[in-house]
Amino acid sequence: xxxxxxxxxxxxxxxxxxxxxxxxxxxxxGVWQLVFMLGIWPKIALPSPLIVAESxxxxxxxxxxxxGVGVTLGRLLVGFAISFTLGMLIGFTxxxxxxxxxxxxxxxxxxxxxxxxxxxxxxxxLIGFNDLGILFVVIMSSIFSIMISTYGSIRNIPPIYxxxxxxxxxxxxxxxxxxxxxxxxxxxxxxxxxxxxxxxHAIIGAEILMSIVGLGHILSVGRExxxxxxxxxxxxxxxxxxxxxxxxxxxxxxxxxxxKWGLDYHR
Amino acid sequence: xxxxxxxxxxxxxxxxxxxxxxxDSINLNVEEGDFVxxxxxxxxGKSTFLNIIAGLEQPDSGEILLNGKPISTAGPDxxxxxxxxxxxxxxxxxxxxEFGLKIAGIPKDERRLISQRxxxxxxxxxxxxxxxxxxxxxxxxxIAIARALAMDPEILLMDEPFAALDSQTxxxxxxxxxxxxxxxxxxxxxxxxxxxxxxxxxxxxAVFKNRPSQIKKEITIDYRRPRxxxxxxLQKYYHQIVQELKSEVKAQIKDEFQ
Ligand SMILES: Nc1ncnc2c1ncn2[C@@H]1O[C@H](COP(=O)(O)OP(=O)(O)OP(=O)(O)O)[C@@H](O)[C@H]1O
Ligand SMILES: [Mg+2]
Numbered sequence: 001x002x003x004x005x006x007x008x009x010x011x012x013x014x015x016x017x018x019x020x021x022x023x024x025x026x027x028x029x030g031v032w033q034l035v036f037m038l039g040i041w042p043k044i045a046l047p048s049p050l051i052v053a054e055s056x057x058x059x060x061x062x063x064x065x066x067x068g069v070g071v072t073l074g075r076l077l078v079g080f081a082i083s084f085t086l087g088m089l090i091g092f093t094x095x096x097x098x099x100x101x102x103x104x105x106x107x108x109x110x111x112x113x114x115x116x117x118x119x120x121x122x123x124x125x126l127i128g129f130n131d132l133g134i135l136f137v138v139i140m141s142s143i144f145s146i147m148i149s150t151y152g153s154i155r156n157i158p159p160i161y162x163x164x165x166x167x168x169x170x171x172x173x174x175x176x177x178x179x180x181x182x183x184x185x186x187x188x189x190x191x192x193x194x195x196x197x198x199x200x201h202a203i204i205g206a207e208i209l210m211s212i213v214g215l216g217h218i219l220s221v222g223r224e225x226x227x228x229x230x231x232x233x234x235x236x237x238x239x240x241x242x243x244x245x246x247x248x249x250x251x252x253x254x255x256x257x258x259x260k261w262g263l264d265y266h267r
Numbered sequence: 268x269x270x271x272x273x274x275x276x277x278x279x280x281x282x283x284x285x286x287x288x289x290x291d292s293i294n295l296n297v298e299e300g301d302f303v304x305x306x307x308x309x310x311x312g313k314s315t316f317l318n319i320i321a322g323l324e325q326p327d328s329g330e331i332l333l334n335g336k337p338i339s340t341a342g343p344d345x346x347x348x349x350x351x352x353x354x355x356x357x358x359x360x361x362x363x364x365e366f367g368l369k370i371a372g373i374p375k376d377e378r379r380l381i382s383q384r385x386x387x388x389x390x391x392x393x394x395x396x397x398x399x400x401x402x403x404x405x406x407x408x409x410i411a412i413a414r415a416l417a418m419d420p421e422i423l424l425m426d427e428p429f430a431a432l433d434s435q436t437x438x439x440x441x442x443x444x445x446x447x448x449x450x451x452x453x454x455x456x457x458x459x460x461x462x463x464x465x466x467x468x469x470x471x472x473a474v475f476k477n478r479p480s481q482i483k484k485e486i487t488i489d490y491r492r493p494r495x496x497x498x499x500x501l502q503k504y505y506h507q508i509v510q511e512l513k514s515e516v517k518a519q520i521k522d523e524f525q
Contacts, residue, residue: 167346169342169418
């Protein structure tokens with residue numbers, strides 16, 4: 001019964017959401033068309049929605065878009081997986097060795113706000129103008145966020161949970177997997193989301209400057225050929241992928257954890 | 268046989284730079300199968316003392332002997348019902364109750380049987396699949412009790428477990444706990460600020476002094492069981508403890524307003 005009411009509420013909310021999205025999109029495209037018709041910018045600097053749609057069709061039909069998306073996502077996933085695994089491991093080590101953790105935490109905080117693009121020249125000279133170089137930029141841009149949030153989330157676990165678990169015989173690995181990780185989860189996921197978005201910034205930036213394939217490259221080709229249609233089409237693709245990845249994966253995960261904990265019941 | 272022995276337990280805490288002596292040489296002997304209640308003014312160190320017995324807190328000096336051997340770490344042989352409940356919000360009620368059993372590697376079927384029994388006892392079977400935030404404070408407290416009982420420990424440490432319960436539920440659990448104790452012959456150390464609770468439950472009631480704490484008096488309550496809280500014959504013990512506590516509570520209040 002309660003379940004029923006809740007799911008009903010959810011489906012209404014979903015409908016509402018969908019209607020809002022469609023409406024906002026319509027308004028956006030309408031305003032865009034209007035500005036286009038006012039003729040403030042020349043057509044080459046600001047094409048109409050229709051011209052952009054044509055560019056879209058062009059890069060879809062000649063397969064550059066699909067290939068670009070594939071390459072970019074492939075790199076992103078590999079880079080993020082490495083940065084996730086390594087970042088977590090380093091984060092755990094920081095917890096284990098307190099002095100090391102404290103030092104590395106301040107150090108990483110500095111690097112957290114370091115712009116990802118600024119890693120590019122370093123990476124080109126250190127590793128080269130290749131896939132590995134791009135991976136390096138992605139990893140360096142996201143790993144500190146993973147490290148810091150792993151370290152911070154674990155340190156902020158209320159001691160009573162650890163006490164209760166130890167009191168019931170948990171220690172070492174069982175304490176870690178049954179208590180430390182789930183207790184840290186809500187804030188850990190926030191850090192992972194942030195790292196993901198840093199990685200996403202980094203891959204596009206790196207591809208613009210150091211790649212001959214990928215979404216970033218399609219964007220940069222558009223600029224070279226003064227093809228604003230293509231530029232905007234790739235921007236829309238980048239936006240959509242970023243949004244979908246966050247909403248369908250990370251945001252969903254965060255919501256699920258928050259619901260379980262009852263964190264959505266703030267009044 | 269002496270199950271648990273606290274020898275000269277001393278504990279100070281750092282309080283914004285000042286060190287505060289909380290436990291000033293606590294000595295307590297608990298026989299196997301004994302039921303000891305601890306009463307004392309708020310802040311006198313009852314929870315701290317239980318934490319030390321549980322091995323969660325280290326004393327500055329003195330030691331805890333369990334079956335004659337000093338304890339060094341926390342362990343499932345001394346299960347605690349925490350004053351704050353301390354349930355895990357990421358687990359369903361039933362998984363909370365089974366937590367210690369799972370850690371001990373008990374197979375799932377067996378765990379289910381045990382958790383069902385204690386959820387039944389606490390009359391919370393209906394909430395087995397709920398999450399912690401969906402429960403009232405009193406319900407949480409009962410889950411915490413079920414969780415500790417399910418572990419079937421040698422010693423049960425209970426820190427004001429009935430504080431958040433309505434009086435009917437409390438009366439029910441007061442009897443239930445006595446029955447469990449008689450049936451299983453568990454050793455129980457039970458902290459409460461409710462004097463009538465302590466005379467109903469305890470074989471002995473240890474009255475803690477105001478900080479720095481010592482055991483001011485131990486009162487033996489030799490009376491048949493199960494006892495009910497409204498039993499007239501318990502009155503004399505009740506008044507005896509009230510007398511012992513009166514001056515301590517006064518001292519504590521004076522302390523806090525200085
Ligand atoms: N981690 C801590 N750091 C500093 N002081 C502490 C700490 N834990 C407890 N204390 C102090 O130790 C004293 C005893 O605390 P404790 O929780 O054991 O009291 P209690 O007897 O259980 O009180 P209550 O009946 O209110 O639960 C208090 O004065 C408290 O301020
Ligand atoms: Mg207490």
